[in-house]
Amino acid sequence: MNKLSTSPKQCPHADCPGCSYDREKIPSVYTELKEFFRGKGNFPLITGELIHWRMRAKLAVRREKGKTRIGLFEKGTHKVIEIPRCISHHPSINFAVEIVKKALLSEKIEGYDDAGRGFLRYIQCVVSNLTGKVQLVLVCNISQDRRWGKKEEKFLSLILKNKLFHSIWINHQTQKTNRIFSDNWSLIQGDEFIWQMIAGHKYAFHPAAFSQAHLSLYGKLLKDLAKAVDKRAHILELYCGVGVIGLHLSKFAKKVVMVENNPFSEKSFHQSVKKLNPTAKKKIQYRLNDAASAVNEHFDHLIFDPPRKGVEKELLKKVLSWKSVQKIIYVSCNVNSFMKDAAILEKGGYKTTSGRAYLLFPGSNDIEILAVFEKKSG
Numbered sequence: 001m002n003k004l005s006t007s008p009k010q011c012p013h014a015d016c017p018g019c020s021y022d023r024e025k026i027p028s029v030y031t032e033l034k035e036f037f038r039g040k041g042n043f044p045l046i047t048g049e050l051i052h053w054r055m056r057a058k059l060a061v062r063r064e065k066g067k068t069r070i071g072l073f074e075k076g077t078h079k080v081i082e083i084p085r086c087i088s089h090h091p092s093i094n095f096a097v098e099i100v101k102k103a104l105l106s107e108k109i110e111g112y113d114d115a116g117r118g119f120l121r122y123i124q125c126v127v128s129n130l131t132g133k134v135q136l137v138l139v140c141n142i143s144q145d146r147r148w149g150k151k152e153e154k155f156l157s158l159i160l161k162n163k164l165f166h167s168i169w170i171n172h173q174t175q176k177t178n179r180i181f182s183d184n185w186s187l188i189q190g191d192e193f194i195w196q197m198i199a200g201h202k203y204a205f206h207p208a209a210f211s212q213a214h215l216s217l218y219g220k221l222l223k224d225l226a227k228a229v230d231k232r233a234h235i236l237e238l239y240c241g242v243g244v245i246g247l248h249l250s251k252f253a254k255k256v257v258m259v260e261n262n263p264f265s266e267k268s269f270h271q272s273v274k275k276l277n278p279t280a281k282k283k284i285q286y287r288l289n290d291a292a293s294a295v296n297e298h299f300d301h302l303i304f305d306p307p308r309k310g311v312e313k314e315l316l317k318k319v320l321s322w323k324s325v326q327k328i329i330y331v332s333c334n335v336n337s338f339m340k341d342a343a344i345l346e347k348g349g350y351k352t353t354s355g356r357a358y359l360l361f362p363g364s365n366d367i368e369i370l371a372v373f374e375k376k377s378g
Helices: 028-036 091-107 150-160 215-227 244-249 263-275 278-282 313-320 335-347
Strands: 056-064 067-073 080-082 120-127 134-140 165-172 185-190 194-198 201-205 234-238 255-260 284-288 301-304 327-332 350-358 368-375
Touching: 028 335, 028 350, 056 080, 056 091, 067 091, 091 120, 091 134, 091 150, 134 150, 150 165, 150 185, 194 215, 201 244, 201 263, 215 244, 215 327, 215 350, 215 368, 234 244, 244 255, 244 263, 244 284, 255 263, 263 284, 278 284, 313 335, 327 335, 335 350, 335 368
Parallel strands: 134 165, 234 255, 234 301, 255 284, 301 327
Antiparallel strands: 056 067, 056 120, 067 080, 120 134, 165 185, 194 201, 327 368, 350 368
């Protein structure tokens, strides 16, 4: 069995569904993907921390047989398995969960159940790698305009007094749905944005904006991506999130246009861009729209960082008609959708020139892929 060089501590939760793969073993999807990159240069696997790497976690809160639990759903069920000493989590996440659990028990606050009853549905914890403090979201089964009861007020006060928390949010989710967050947010205490240091620069994140969980290793990916970009390039980035990639590249690109459809990501971007120097700011445009809305403005570089399902077929067809794009850089968290899209790009006139894999999800059979495609001559 191929082993990674860093040996982690023993996990105390043998029944946890969060780590479905031996974290010491090289993921089999990496071995499979090496076949795709055969003859296209090296395809190294870049690793980072295997324990305490997770800086962001969403955990379910459920009441079962009169007991409220915080943890992960057992596969295929709504039964929660508790993981109080998770070695993937940054220690601050485990501390935060313990604080919330004690407050729940103290005030006899009930977790959500399958009948749609109960107060607390989920929690989200995001740790700042600058301070170690936690941006806490309590997803509550209560509307924004409803007054809280005395028990709920006391529960919240027990959490508010703890210095571990950077900020505390309530997400008001009253719909019977598997969607974790609603669009209704209330900031109870602290700053609206938590800040993360990634590859030497600070970025702001609203709790509803996507961020990677393995920040230190993602920083390595970001630096490697920058090496693949030509100086003075005219770049279009689709599915840009809060703009980490585009802001990082603005130091040497001629122009960067970023497209994203999450308004909370856009709000985060506008906080981060304030820290850029005036010259870099002039090079950047951020457009709140769907990726499919993109039009060609003589871009010579195109960056994709799509969700797990990959790039929409119609969008791929559109960008393949753009004559000016000489290089496509693709960041993917899903091997299957990447392979499907890569085949379309290669059939459409591009060749794969390099690739790297990153173990951003230790304990799972998943990797993050960074691939470069260049337009074939002639």
